[in-house]
Amino acid sequence: MTGQANPFESLQSQIDEAAAYLDVDDDVLERLKHPERVLETNLTIERDDGSLERFKAFRSQFNGDRGPYKGGIRYHPEVNRDEVKALSGWMVYKCATVDIPYGGGKGGIVVNPSDYSEAELERLTRAFAKELRPLVGEDRDIPAPDVNTGQREMNWIKDTYETLENTTEPGVVTGKNLASGGSEGRVEATGRSTVIAAREAFDYLEKDLEDATVAVQGYGNAGWIAAKLIDEMGATVVAASDSSGGIYNADGFDPVAAKEHKNETGSIVGYEESEEELTNEDVLTLDVDLLIPAALENAIDADLAEDVSADVVSEAANGPLTPEADAILAEDDVFVIPDILANAGGVTVSYFEWVQNRQRFYWSEEKVNEELEDHIVDAFDALVETIEENDIQNPRTAAYVVAIERVAGAFEEAGSFP
Numbered sequence: 001m002t003g004q005a006n007p008f009e010s011l012q013s014q015i016d017e018a019a020a021y022l023d024v025d026d027d028v029l030e031r032l033k034h035p036e037r038v039l040e041t042n043l044t045i046e047r048d049d050g051s052l053e054r055f056k057a058f059r060s061q062f063n064g065d066r067g068p069y070k071g072g073i074r075y076h077p078e079v080n081r082d083e084v085k086a087l088s089g090w091m092v093y094k095c096a097t098v099d100i101p102y103g104g105g106k107g108g109i110v111v112n113p114s115d116y117s118e119a120e121l122e123r124l125t126r127a128f129a130k131e132l133r134p135l136v137g138e139d140r141d142i143p144a145p146d147v148n149t150g151q152r153e154m155n156w157i158k159d160t161y162e163t164l165e166n167t168t169e170p171g172v173v174t175g176k177n178l179a180s181g182g183s184e185g186r187v188e189a190t191g192r193s194t195v196i197a198a199r200e201a202f203d204y205l206e207k208d209l210e211d212a213t214v215a216v217q218g219y220g221n222a223g224w225i226a227a228k229l230i231d232e233m234g235a236t237v238v239a240a241s242d243s244s245g246g247i248y249n250a251d252g253f254d255p256v257a258a259k260e261h262k263n264e265t266g267s268i269v270g271y272e273e274s275e276e277e278l279t280n281e282d283v284l285t286l287d288v289d290l291l292i293p294a295a296l297e298n299a300i301d302a303d304l305a306e307d308v309s310a311d312v313v314s315e316a317a318n319g320p321l322t323p324e325a326d327a328i329l330a331e332d333d334v335f336v337i338p339d340i341l342a343n344a345g346g347v348t349v350s351y352f353e354w355v356q357n358r359q360r361f362y363w364s365e366e367k368v369n370e371e372l373e374d375h376i377v378d379a380f381d382a383l384v385e386t387i388e389e390n391d392i393q394n395p396r397t398a399a400y401v402v403a404i405e406r407v408a409g410a411f412e413e414a415g416s417f418p
C-alpha cells in the first residue's frame with residue numbers, strides 16, 4: 001500500500017461525486033453513506049501450544065435495501081474498522097451495478113494467517129462463525145471469501161453454522177468447494193469478470209485486445225486468473241508482481257507457468273521466463289495497454305498516478321486507487337473500469353452458487369460462465385449508456401450513478417420503518 005487514504009472516506013467521496021448527476025434527496029444519500037451496523041468482536045482461541053490468543057474481528061452490514069447483506073471475510077494484519085466499513089459499502093454498489101438482489105456486507109479478522117497452523121485457523125474461523133451466527137443466514141447475511149480466505153474457511157463457516165442451527169443451509173455462505181455445495185466457476189469468477197470488462201472496454205474504445213500488452217499487480221486468486229484468461233484472449237502479459245516484487249518480459253510470459261513457480265517457491269520472483277526484476281511500483285507504472293491492479297486498497301496514490309502509463313485499468317482489487325489518483329487518471333483520459341464492475345464476477349457467481357444451493361439443483365461450468373458473461377456485459381452496457389447520456393468523464397462515477405439509483409429506488413419504493 002503506497003497511499004494512506006482512509007477507504008471509508010474514499011467510498012463517501014465516490015458517492016458524493018455521483019450525487020451531482022442524481023435526483024436523490026440528500027437525506028437519502030446520507031443514509032447510503034453509512035453502514036447500518038458494525039459488529040466488533042474479540043475472538044479468543046487456544047494456540048497449539050496451549051496458550052490463549054485474542055483476535056479482533058469485524059462484520060459490517062452496510063445496506064440491505066436490495067436483499068441480504070453479501071460480502072467476503074478477509075484475514076489480514078491490517079484489517080480495521082473503517083476498511084471493513086468501506087468494503088461493505090463497495091459491496092452494496094457492486095451488487096447493484098451488476099443487478100443481483102443483494103445488499104452489502106464485509107468482515108475481517110486482524111490476523112496474518114501465515115503465522116498460524118491450519119488447526120489454529122480452523123479454531124479461529126469457527127470462533128468467528130459462532131459470533132456471526134445470529135447475524136448471518138441465507139436470507140440475512142451471506143459471507144464469502146476475500147483476501148487470504150477461500151473454500152477451506154467457507155466450508156468451516158458452513159459446517160459451524162449448520163451444526164449450531166441443527167439444519168442444512170449451504171446458502172449461508174458462498175465460495176465453498178464443490179463437495180460442500182460450491183459452484184463451478186466460482187474460484188475463477190473474479191479474474192474472469194476483470195477480463196470480460198477489459199475486453200468490453202477495448203471494444204468500446206476501438207482498441208485491439210490481441211495487440212495489447214498487460215501488467216498485473218498482485219498474483220493471488222484474482223490476479224493470476226485474470227493473467228491466464230487475458231493471455232487466452234490473445235493479449236500479451238509482460239509484467240506481474242506479488243508482495244515480493246515483480247517480473248518482466250517484453251515478449252510476454254506464460255502466466256500459468258509463473259503461477260506454478262509461485263506455488264513452488266512462494267513468489268513469482270525468480271521465474272525463469274523473466275528478463276528483468278521490477279518493483280511493485282514499476283509494474284504499476286509500466287507502459288502497457290492494460291493494467292490490472294489485483295492486490296489491496298490504495299495501491300496507486302496521487303504521486304504514482306502521475307506515472308501510470310496504461311490506457312485502460314481494470315480493477316480486480318477493491319479500492320486500488322485513492323480518490324486523488326482516480327481524479328488524475330480520469331483527467332489523463334485513462335479508462336478505469338471500476339472495481340464495483342470489474343471484479344463483480346466473484347459476487348455474481350456467489351449469487352449463482354446461492355441460487356443453486358436454494359434450489360438444490362446444480363449448473364454446469366458452461367452455464368455459470370454464460371450467465372456471468374451476460375451480467376458483466378449488461379453492466380458494462382449500462383455504464384456506457386450512463387457515461388454518454390450524462391457526459392461523465394470518470395467511468396467510476398457513472399457506475400455509482402447506476403448503482404445508487406437502484407439502491408435509492410429500492411429504499412424509496414419500500415419506505416422506511418419505523
Ligand code: GLU
Nearest residue numbers: 071072144146346347350
Ligand atoms: N470478496 C469478494 C468481493 O469483494 C466476493 C464477495 C462475495 O462473493 O460475496 O467482491
